Amino acid sequence: MEGICKLCEQLDLDPLEDVRVLVLLWKMGANKKPAEIQKEEWMAACHKLQLDSIDSFKKFLPQLDTGFMDREEFGDFYKFCFQFNRAGTHKTLEKDLVVALLRMCLAGGRVEPDRLDSFCDFLESTKDETYSKITLDQWRSFLDFSYEYPNAKSLEGYDDSESAWPVLIDEYCEYMGKKMGKKK
Structure with a gap:
């Protein structure tokens, strides 16, 4: 969780209030263990979603809106x-x-x-x-x-x-x- 909290801080997201944090973890496939994302999951998701910098994560944020989900x-x-x-x-x-x-x-x-x-x-x-x-x-x-x-x-x-x-x-x-x- 420490790494997730640090990322949230850099993205100006509140991990306790902003649902986009959970959407990001879901899209990244964080499902091997509760309350954490494994290194393999993180690396594969960053590659798949083309997230390689804080700037790319910031540009990805609008796609994390649950309103766009069916x-x-x-x-x-x-x-x-x-x-x-x-x-x-x-x-x-x-x-x-x-x-x-x-x-x-x-x-x-x-x-x-x-x-x-x-x-x-x-x-x-x-x-x-x-x-x-x-x-x-x-x-x-x-x-x-x-x-x-x-x-x-x-x-x-x-x-x-x-x-x-x-x-x-x-x-x-x-x-x-x-x-x-x-x-x-």
Whole structure:
């Protein structure tokens, strides 16, 4: 991570806030080990992407905008974000990290801001220890759910008795139902 942080500093990117850092690592194929890029991955990617100087990296930055990704490509990137941020061999992410990553990865209109905010609020407010760690399935399901039910102010058509969503999504919908009921 030290090398990534140094590169970010030279590119004027905040590695904790700027999603382009994750997009760069994804495009570079950093997938052998969580939270790092191997030298072989780095060298191969620099050659393939023709990145041989800080200036070439700076010119490459506009291509790291997630807004230019189609849904399938973004889905691959979104999965990478989860996997890259795992610790060692763990298969889950801490809830606080998930909230930060969701806000970083999904900002900018990929998911309706109200949906993103309400889900993050749900995660932050839940006392259920079951959700202190989030699985890849739960992570991916939120994005899929957001595509299927994009309107954060309505859960029209959602039926938990017939859904195949993880329980986390069902409980989020219950949380939203209570919130929407209070507003009436």
